[in-house]
Amino acid sequence: MRDMTLKRNLVPVVLLLLLTSLKAEVVDRTIAVVNDHLLTWSDLDQQMRFEALENGRALSALNEAHRRTAFEHLVQSCILRDQMQGVLPAADSDVEARIADLRNALQLAKDDSRWRATLASYDLSPEELAGLIKNQIEILRFMDFRVRPLVTVSRAEVEDYYAETLTPLLTAQGQSPGPLDDVRTKIRELLMEQKMNQEMDKWMKTLRDQSRVRLLWEGVR
Secondary structure, three states: OHHHHHHHHHHHHHHHHHHHHHHHHHHOOEEEEEOOEEEEHHHHHHHHHHHHHHOOOOHHHOOHHHHHHHHHHHHHHHHHHHHHOOOOOOOHHHHHHHHHHHHHHOOOOOOHHHHHHHHHHOOOOHHHHHHHHHHHHHHHHHHHHHHHHHOOOOHHHHHHHHHHHHHHHHHHOOOOOOOHHHHHHHHHHHHHHHHHHHHHHHHHHHHHHHOOEEEOOHHHO
16 A cells, blocks of 8 residues: 555656656757757857857847857857867966956956856856856967968058058048058058958858758757
8 A cells, every 4th residue: 555655656756757857858959960069959048148248238138140149159169179179278267367358348357246146147157157268268269370370461451551541531530640650560450350350251161161060940040
């Protein structure tokens, strides 16, 4: 009799566990396969929350465009991880410095309690944030390492930018551009960044075209 009672009591527990398992499977379903890597809804959800925090954007303001952007970043991360093979790992000090920059940008550098509350409001633990930032640093560092040797800025390009872009722009605003030698380094850095972004876009497009990306959810099409 006691065994029968135990069995009857176990039935709702087993059903509850099954339903919980099914619910978890539905919520954390696979939304895409990138080469041999599975991307799940929880991956996308976490990436969206991370990017919202970085940009000081409220979670309630997230929309379809933000979801697609976060998804593309996840896809790029998977593709680039295959290329990296562990090159240029980020040290703990690199991660801590980037978190400090983020706290400064959000004006939370000196208030630990508000910083913890902010992380909690984005449903991110300090450990999760550190992992996401570590991945971000390594990806950006690898892209810079891969693309920078392909980019050069000539003396003529700097002079053309000064004469054809900077001078007319500042003159229209009633300002003087000053001597070229005073702004040469900044112009070179600006042109280098522009060219690197263009090269990165072309390289990523090539890698994306060569990769196998299978979408399993209409929400990221």
